[in-house]
Amino acid sequence: MLAAGAAAVPAAMLYKYFSALDADRGEAAVVPTRNPGPSAGYFPNVRLRTHEDEEVLFYDDLIRGRIVTINFMSCRADVVYPVTANLAKCQRLLGGRVGRDIFMYSITMDPEHDTPERLRGFAEKHGVAPGWKFLTGAPSNLKLLRDHLFARRESPGACVVQGASHRMCCSVGLVRYGNEALARWASFPARIAPESIVARFSWVGLDRPTVARTT
Amino acid sequence: MASRRSILKLGALTGGSYLVNAGSVRGQLCAPDGIPPDLIVRPSPVTTPFVVPLPIPPVAVPMDESALDPPPDPSKHQRYEEFPPVRFYEIHERQFLHTYHPEMPPAVTWGYNGITPGPTYHARWGEPVFVRMYNDLPADHVGFGIPSTTTHLHNHHTASESDGFPLDFIDPGEFHDHHYALFPAGFDDREKLTTLWYHDHRMDFTAPNVYAGLTGFFLIFDEEDSGDENDPNPIAWRLPSGDYDVPLMLHDVLFDQEGQAVFDIFNTDGILGDKWTVNRVIQPYFEVEPRKYRFRIQNGGPSRFYELFLSTGQPFVVISNDGNILPAPVEAQSLKMSVAQRHDVIIDFSRYRPGDQIVLENRLEQLNGRGPTGRILDEGAGIMRFDVVDLRGPDNSRVPEVLRALPPVDLTEVVKERTWAFDYDGGLWTVNGKPADMRVIDAEVKQGTAEIWTLRNEGSDWSHPIHIHFEEFQILEFNRRPIAPGDVRFSRKDVVTLGPFDEVKLFMRFRDFFGRYIMHCHNVVHEDHAMMIRWDIVPA
Numbered sequence: 103m104l105a106a107g108a109a110a111v112p113a114a115m116l117y118k119y120f121s122a123l124d125a126d127r128g129e130a131a132v133v134p135t136r137n138p139g140p141s142a143g144y145f146p147n148v149r150l151r152t153h154e155d156e157e158v159l160f161y162d163d164l165i166r167g168r169i170v171t172i173n174f175m176s177c178r179a180d181v182v183y184p185v186t187a188n189l190a191k192c193q194r195l196l197g198g199r200v201g202r203d204i205f206m207y208s209i210t211m212d213p214e215h216d217t218p219e220r221l222r223g224f225a226e227k228h229g230v231a232p233g234w235k236f237l238t239g240a241p242s243n244l245k246l247l248r249d250h251l252f253a254r255r256e257s258p259g260a261c262v263v264q265g266a267s268h269r270m271c272c273s274v275g276l277v278r279y280g281n282e283a284l285a286r287w288a289s290f291p292a293r294i295a296p297e298s299i300v301a302r303f304s305w306v307g308l309d310r311p312t313v314a315r316t317t
Numbered sequence: 318m319a320s321r322r323s324i325l326k327l328g329a330l331t332g333g334s335y336l337v338n339a340g341s342v343r344g345q346l347c348a349p350d351g352i353p354p355d356l357i358v359r360p361s362p363v364t365t366p367f368v369v370p371l372p373i374p375p376v377a378v379p380m381d382e383s384a385l386d387p388p389p390d391p392s393k394h395q396r397y398e399e400f401p402p403v404r405f406y407e408i409h410e411r412q413f414l415h416t417y418h419p420e421m422p423p424a425v426t427w428g429y430n431g432i433t434p435g436p437t438y439h440a441r442w443g444e445p446v447f448v449r450m451y452n453d454l455p456a457d458h459v460g461f462g463i464p465s466t467t468t469h470l471h472n473h474h475t476a477s478e479s480d481g482f483p484l485d486f487i488d489p490g491e492f493h494d495h496h497y498a499l500f501p502a503g504f505d506d507r508e509k510l511t512t513l514w515y516h517d518h519r520m521d522f523t524a525p526n527v528y529a530g531l532t533g534f535f536l537i538f539d540e541e542d543s544g545d546e547n548d549p550n551p552i553a554w555r556l557p558s559g560d561y562d563v564p565l566m567l568h569d570v571l572f573d574q575e576g577q578a579v580f581d582i583f584n585t586d587g588i589l590g591d592k593w594t595v596n597r598v599i600q601p602y603f604e605v606e607p608r609k610y611r612f613r614i615q616n617g618g619p620s621r622f623y624e625l626f627l628s629t630g631q632p633f634v635v636i637s638n639d640g641n642i643l644p645a646p647v648e649a650q651s652l653k654m655s656v657a658q659r660h661d662v663i664i665d666f667s668r669y670r671p672g673d674q675i676v677l678e679n680r681l682e683q684l685n686g687r688g689p690t691g692r693i694l695d696e697g698a699g700i701m702r703f704d705v706v707d708l709r710g711p712d713n714s715r716v717p718e719v720l721r722a723l724p725p726v727d728l729t730e731v732v733k734e735r736t737w738a739f740d741y742d743g744g745l746w747t748v749n750g751k752p753a754d755m756r757v758i759d760a761e762v763k764q765g766t767a768e769i770w771t772l773r774n775e776g777s778d779w780s781h782p783i784h785i786h787f788e789e790f791q792i793l794e795f796n797r798r799p800i801a802p803g804d805v806r807f808s809r810k811d812v813v814t815l816g817p818f819d820e821v822k823l824f825m826r827f828r829d830f831f832g833r834y835i836m837h838c839h840n841v842v843h844e845d846h847a848m849m850i851r852w853d854i855v856p857a
């Protein structure tokens with residue numbers, strides 16, 4: 103049903119990498135990606151360390167071609183603004199699909215405190231299964247990720263000090279989800295009903311035969 | 318740390334300077350480190366202003382009911398048999414190439430029937446409409462926006478199943494039927510709307526889908542607002558009509574160097590563009606005769622607030638607010654228009670001579686998507702230009718001194734008061750501290766009753782144009798003061814703009830239909846980041 107001219111349009115043209123941040127990478131070390139997908143520019147390809155103490159490249163190893171969730175968190179913020187328990191419920195609802203069709207990433211905003219060991223303990227406490235990685239790394243790399251994904255963070259520890267009765271300024275309630283094969287990205291609130299969350303993965307291509315999964 | 322309440326008290330004591338205090342104490346959001354205060358650090362390509370003629374979207378063409386395959390299913394609609402459609406449309410959402418400006422390559426765009434804005438519907442009160450909306454967007458689309466849609470006719474008195482509820486979406490190859498019964502709320506002629514727009518309302522993706530082009534006009538006429546300035550009917554208002562009745566859809570858009578629209582999907586504050594488009598072309602010109610015109614101005618968003626002026630200082634004669642004809646025309650030096658707001662205005666160019674040029678300017682400063690600074694700039698940005706040419710015929714149009722009376726507010730109908738606080742929490746825009754979950758009913762209202770809703774902005778650093786679906790409301794109090802006659806807000810409305818710490822009290826009725834409806838911020842980026850509630854109309 104497309105107009106004649108439209109069929110010839112490379113669809114990726116609609117989605118152009120836009121970032122104000124190229125000029126201001128600070129100390130962050132961005133590794134050129136081996137094979138940039140459609141929104142490679144949004145996701146700096148920085149080295150991170152998982153709670154299982156593996157080294158990974160954010161874009162190349164975690165994002166490219168995948169349906170994922172990304173949230174910024176910290177073990178200390180999770181005490182006053184809990185999100186991990188709800189995301190763990192989502193992982194259980196999704197059964198074995200996490201790690202196969204969907205990948206979950208939780209990136210700390212508090213690397214001074216959240217070492218790989220602490221994150222491992224935190225993941226174990228929440229019954230996190232494979233396919234969901236907690237990530238830390240050099241503060242400059244984490245800052246670049248936060249900036250690209252528009253995640254707010256106050257000074258370290260501020261989230262904790264604020265307490266439950268105040269507005270949480272850090273973006274810990276926000277989960278990004280999407281499918282990098284389609285460059286289709288959106289957000290959901292971390293604490294809504296797990297059923298409302300897991301329904302969203304079909305929107306970005308899970309189990310949609312009409313949707314090409316190209317990479 | 319001071320609470321909001323103590324800050325407000327402080328403000329009262331210091332005579333209104335509390336905004337500054339509050340900002341330093343609480344509520345001001347710092348953008349993530351390194352993000353500049355606005356997104357316009359990579360400007361769009363330079364284009365010459367006022368070289369593109371203003372395009373006018375074509376009028377939608379009805380079809381024969383028998384051509385609908387399968388035929389409409391009345392059982393899917395409330396009150397279908399009572400209000401059988403007399404006009405049928407089939408509309409196809411498509412991807413296509415669109416020229417925003419001749420100095421830029423065509424841009425990949427989405428629209429209704431392959432154009433943006435989509436076709437303009439011409440409807441009449443009392444003549445129900447049926448629209449079958451097909452999603453023919455590419456299923457394998459790569460990029461911002463989702464090829465999955467739900468269409469809201471803002472703010473027609475529509476049954477829930479036809480209202481474009483965010484989860485009532487269709488995927489490529491599917492269609493959804495909309496039944497617009499075209500009777501005013503409560504069968505009260507004073508509840509008629511005149512200028513409406515339709516747009517996509519997809520859960521999580523409204524902002525990119527609207528930005529991609531899924532907007533259009535829907536105009537409703539009747540015996541008074543008959544669309545004929547030569548109408549012999551003595552009750553006809555004879556407002557400027559035909560070529561002199563012009564819809565203007567405003568969107569600000571950002572482009573890359575290849576001329577493609579860009580959208581930062583991760584920015585949760587709001588998206589600003591540096592190109593002013595009207596009916597989706599950049600800074601057009603429009604030839605006008607020295608006579609009266611009716612312009613139907615719509616702020617299509619996604620996040621921009623305008624205050625519009627004419628470069629000559631001529632005031633606007635405002636005849637509607639949010640599509641609702643005012644009790645009487647109001648003369649206004651400027652038009653404040655937050656996202657989704659619309660005004661019909663009369664501009665009389667008879668004071669000008671052929672060759673004169675008048676620029677429609679925006680002078681409201683806005684540095685980020687969270688809202689305007691409130692500063693009025695000395696130098697306006699040119700949105701479009703009116704070029705005066707020779708008069709081609711007599712101007713028989715009129716602007717009556719009395720237009721449409723407001724329906725009465727009867728406080729004895731009120732059965733409940735609710736308060737809704739609009740705030741920020743954990744990276745999300747919240748209502749009463751909660752982000753949207755459309756499976757959760759946040760309020761149940763009883764059909765046939767009225768309620769008072771108090772909406773309050775808890776933030777010092779952002780504005781929210783709040784839109785409530787279904788019926789128009791009236792403002793009882795804005796910051797504890799009633800709206801005076803002669804104010805353009807002395808009107809029925811469906812969007813109310815909450816600046817920092819503003820509080821507004823609304824009178825609302827819920828008549829004629831049942832089902833799921835919503836209230837949300839119409840900065841559509843805020844909407845997509847969870848500033849939305851679901852409320853249901855249930856039997857009394």
Ligand SMILES: [Cu+2]
Nearest residue numbers: 781838840843
């Ligand atoms: Cu808002």
